[in-house]
Amino acid sequence: MTAALEVQGLNRSFGALLVTYNVNLTLERGARRALIGPNGAGKTTLINLITGVLKPSAGRVLLNGEDITASSQADRARRGLARTFQINQLFRGLTVLENLCMTIGERDGHCNNLWRSAGANPAVIDEAIDHLESLQLADDALKLVRELPYGRQRLVEIAIALAQKPRVLLLDEPAAGVPSSESHLILDVVDRLDPDIAVLIIEHDMDVVYRFAKEITVLVQGAVLVEGAPDAIMSDERVRAVYLGQDGHRGAAQNG
Amino acid sequence: MAVSDSKAAERVLDVSADRRQARDRAAGYLLRRHHFQWPEALPWIVAIAAFFLFPDRMTFGSQVLVMIMFALSLDLILGYAGIVTLGHAAFFGIGAYTVGLGAARLGWTEPVSGLFAAAIVSAFVGFITGWFLLRYRGLTLLMLTLATAIMLQETGNLRSDFSGGYDGLPGLEFKPLLGLFDYDLYGHTYYLYALAVLAVVFFFVRRIVYSPFGQALTGIRENVKRMHAIGSPVHRRLVTVYSIAAGIAGIAGALFTQTNAYVTLTVFDFDNSAKVMVMLILGGTGRLYGAFLGAAVYMVLEDHLSKLSPTFWQFGIGLLLVLAVLFARRGVLGLFEDAGQYLKRFRS
Numbered sequence: 001m002t003a004a005l006e007v008q009g010l011n012r013s014f015g016a017l018l019v020t021y022n023v024n025l026t027l028e029r030g031a032r033r034a035l036i037g038p039n040g041a042g043k044t045t046l047i048n049l050i051t052g053v054l055k056p057s058a059g060r061v062l063l064n065g066e067d068i069t070a071s072s073q074a075d076r077a078r079r080g081l082a083r084t085f086q087i088n089q090l091f092r093g094l095t096v097l098e099n100l101c102m103t104i105g106e107r108d109g110h111c112n113n114l115w116r117s118a119g120a121n122p123a124v125i126d127e128a129i130d131h132l133e134s135l136q137l138a139d140d141a142l143k144l145v146r147e148l149p150y151g152r153q154r155l156v157e158i159a160i161a162l163a164q165k166p167r168v169l170l171l172d173e174p175a176a177g178v179p180s181s182e183s184h185l186i187l188d189v190v191d192r193l194d195p196d197i198a199v200l201i202i203e204h205d206m207d208v209v210y211r212f213a214k215e216i217t218v219l220v221q222g223a224v225l226v227e228g229a230p231d232a233i234m235s236d237e238r239v240r241a242v243y244l245g246q247d248g249h250r251g252a253a254q255n256g
Numbered sequence: 257m258a259v260s261d262s263k264a265a266e267r268v269l270d271v272s273a274d275r276r277q278a279r280d281r282a283a284g285y286l287l288r289r290h291h292f293q294w295p296e297a298l299p300w301i302v303a304i305a306a307f308f309l310f311p312d313r314m315t316f317g318s319q320v321l322v323m324i325m326f327a328l329s330l331d332l333i334l335g336y337a338g339i340v341t342l343g344h345a346a347f348f349g350i351g352a353y354t355v356g357l358g359a360a361r362l363g364w365t366e367p368v369s370g371l372f373a374a375a376i377v378s379a380f381v382g383f384i385t386g387w388f389l390l391r392y393r394g395l396t397l398l399m400l401t402l403a404t405a406i407m408l409q410e411t412g413n414l415r416s417d418f419s420g421g422y423d424g425l426p427g428l429e430f431k432p433l434l435g436l437f438d439y440d441l442y443g444h445t446y447y448l449y450a451l452a453v454l455a456v457v458f459f460f461v462r463r464i465v466y467s468p469f470g471q472a473l474t475g476i477r478e479n480v481k482r483m484h485a486i487g488s489p490v491h492r493r494l495v496t497v498y499s500i501a502a503g504i505a506g507i508a509g510a511l512f513t514q515t516n517a518y519v520t521l522t523v524f525d526f527d528n529s530a531k532v533m534v535m536l537i538l539g540g541t542g543r544l545y546g547a548f549l550g551a552a553v554y555m556v557l558e559d560h561l562s563k564l565s566p567t568f569w570q571f572g573i574g575l576l577l578v579l580a581v582l583f584a585r586r587g588v589l590g591l592f593e594d595a596g597q598y599l600k601r602f603r604s
Binding site: 141160 | 279281287290468471481483487489493
C-alpha cells in the first residue's frame with residue numbers, strides 16, 4: 001500500500017543557513033505522528049515545504065504516491081493535504097459559518113460560479129453546520145471570527161482543515177496560545193479525528209504527544225535526529241540530551 | 257420504565273428541534289442575505305426624481321452616473337478583492353477611446369453596440385495586464401498599475417495623428433439610441449440611457465458580489481494565506497474579477513465619450529484614477545452603494561465649490577477627505593449604517 005505522505009531527501013536553505021537537511025518522513029494511512037524538537041529546529045519550515053508554501057532546494061514530496069513537489073499550494077490542498085497554522089489564519093471579518101462555507105465552496109468548486117447566489121446552495125450551509133456541530137461551534141456560527149476568544153478561534157482553524165476532507169492533516173501546535181483550562185477541548189478534538197486521516201502534529205507538550213502519537217520524529221537543526229515509538233524515543237539518550245540542553249549540537253552531528 | 261422512556265425520547269426530540277431551529281437560523285442568514293431590501297430602491301428613486309427636479313442639469317447628471325459606474329467597478333476589485341490600484345483610469349480610457357476612435361475613424365456610431373465593444377476591449381486589456389500584474393501586491397502593484405495607465409496614455413500621445421492626442425477627438429456624432437431616441441441639447445436622452453446601463457451593470461455586479469465567487473474574493477481580501485491553504489486558485493480568481501472590473505470601467509468610459517461627444521487623452525490621467533478611488537473611499541468600500549454615495553457627494557460638491565471659488569475648490573474636497581478618514585473610516589455609507597444601528601437600539 002502506498003503511503004499517504006512521503007517526504008524523500010528534502011533540503012532547504014535560506015542563503016547559507018541550512019534549515020532542512022535531508023529529511024525523510026513517511027506517514028501511512030491513518031498515521032498518528034508527532035514531530036518534536038527544540039525551538040528553531042525547522043518544524044514549521046518542514047510543514048511549509050510539505051504544503052508548498054516554500055519550495056525545496058532538493059528532494060521530493062509524494063501524496064498518495066503522486067509526486068507533488070512541483071504542484072502549487074492550492075493544488076496540494078485540493079488533492080487532500082490540509083494544515084492548520086501555528087498562528088491563526090482565518091477570515092477574521094467574516095462569520096464562522098462563512099469561513100466554513102468558503103472552505104467547502106472552494107473544495108467542491110462552487111466558487112467558480114459567478115451568477116448563482118451563495119445562499120442558494122443549502123447543502124453547503126448544511127455541511128458547514130455539521131462540521132461546526134461536531135466541534136461544538138454551532139452556537140458561534142453567526143459570530144464574526146474576530147469576536148471569538150482565541151481558544152474558539154483555534155477550533156475554527158481545525159474545523160476549516162477538517163471541512164477540506166483531507167487525507168493528510170498537518171497540525172502546527174493546535175493548542176498554542178490557548179489557556180490550559182481550554183486546551184483540553186482542542187486535544188479532545190484531535191483525539192477524535194477520523195482514523196483514516198494520516199495526522200502529523202507539531203506539539204511541545206510531552207503529555208499531549210504521549211497521549212496522541214503512535215510514532216515520534218525528533219527534528220534537531222533541520223535534520224531528523226531519530227524516529228520511532230514513543231517509549232523508545234523518551235528513553236533515547238540523544239533525545240534526552242537535546243531536551244535537557246546538554247549539547248544538542250553534537251547529538252545532531254552524530255546522527256547526520 | 258415506559259414513562260421515563262417516553263420522557264427521554266421527548267427530550268431527544270426537543271434537543272433535535274432546538275438544533276433544527278439553530279440550523280435554520282444560521283442558514284437563514286446566508287440564504288436571505290442576497291435578497292433585495294427596500295432601502296436599496298432609494299438611489300434609483302433619487303436618480304429618477306432628479307430627472308424631474310433638475311431638467312436643465314441632465315448633462316451633469318449623466319456625468320455623475322458615469323462616475324458611479326466607474327467607482328462601482330473599482331469597488332469590485334478594491335472593496336471586495338482587496339486589489340489596490342492607481343491605474344484604474346486605464347480601462348476607463350480604453351473604453352472611452354474604443355467608442356471615440358470607432359466613431360471618428362471607422363464611422364461606428366451606433367451607441368449600444370459601442371458599449372459592448374468597449375466592454376470587450378477593456379476586459380481583454382484587463383485580462384492581459386492583470387495576468388502579469390496580479391502576482392504582486394501592495395506598493396509594487398500600486399506602482400505597476402500606475403505605470404500601465406501612463407504607458408497607455410503615452411502610446412496615445414505617440415500616435416496623436418490617429419488618437420487626436422491631447423487635443424482629443426472633438427465633435428463626435430452618434431446615431432439615435434436604438435434608432436429611436438435622438439440626442440437632445442439638454443441631455444435628457446443620455447441621462448436615461450446612462451441610468452438604464454447603470455441599472456444593468458449594477459444588477460450584474462450585485463449578482464457577482466453575492467455569488468460563491470464573490471465570497472471567494474472576500475476571502476482573498478481577508479486572508480490570502482488561508483485561501484491558498486484551502487485550495488483556492490487565487491491568481492485565477494483575481495484575474496477574472498480584474499477583467500470584469502476593467503470591462504465595466506470600459507463601459508463607463510464609453511458612456512463618458514458618448515454623453516460628452518468628445519474625448520481627450522486626459523481620461524487616462526493619474527487624476528482620474530485617484531479621483532475615483534477618493535470617491536469610493538468617501539462613500540465606503542466593499543458595500544456596493546458606497547460607489548453611489550461617494551461619486552454623487554464628490555461630484556455635487558465639486559460642482560458647487562468650483563462655482564463658489566474657481567481656484568480653491570479643491571481645498572473643500574481635501575477637507576472632506578480628511579474628515580472622512582478621521583471620523584468616518586467606513587465612508588459616508590458607514591455613518592448611515594451606524595445611525596441605523598443606533599436608531600434600532602434606541603427603539604428597542
